[in-house]
Amino acid sequence: MTKQNNSEYDWQYDALIGVHQTWFAFFSGYRLAVDELFNSLLKRRSIDILAYPFLFLIRHTIELGLKANIHLLANYSEQDYGVGKSIHKLKYLQDAMMKHFEYLSKTEPKDDTIYKGFHTENEKLSVLIDYFENIDLMSMSFRYPMDRQGNKSLLYQERINLLKIKDQFNEAVNILDRTRDVLEPLFEMIDEYRETYQY
Secondary structure, eight states, rough: OOOOOOGGGGGGGGOOOTTTSHHHHHHHHHHHHHHHHHHHTSSSSSOOHHHHHHHHHHHHHHHHHHHHHHHHHHHHOOOOOTTTOOOOOOOHHHHHHHHHHHHHHTTOOOOHHHHHHHHHHHHHHHHHHHHHHHHOSSOOOTOBBBBBOOBBSSOOOOOHHHHHHHHHHHHHHHHHHHHHHHHHHHHHHHHHHHHHHOO
């Protein structure tokens, strides 16, 4: 790409795209993009064609959140559930995240209220994941109008309420933010052990 003369453009549009290369930074960025796009929907006469990128952003945000948590938890569980695999199936990733969570939760005296709450949040996430598993299993349906066999990605009569999906997303995505808070005491204990014994 040719370097542009900075004087031609407003510096406020400069993005430091190499700075925030972490799973949680990507998750946060896509989550913010979901909110920004949703807020612009009703400014248009028709929202049909914006539904594709909007739904893709929601699905991809969930995928990034699951992968972020898998990497976070794997660092402490030292298990390889879902690590290093190029997989886009949300249910597989959700199961992998919960395997790490369950493995770590067995090693810590736990507050049952917190852990039950975590599982309740996971059930909310399951509702949204089940929807995407049915309509967009491989993260293709909202990116391309046809699949690899040339079939239309979506049924002609397919209809979805974006407000309902956004509300479900707002509830479901909480679990992807809460993992560190729930397990922070255990993370601190493991970090201290590793530091003490140079593990």
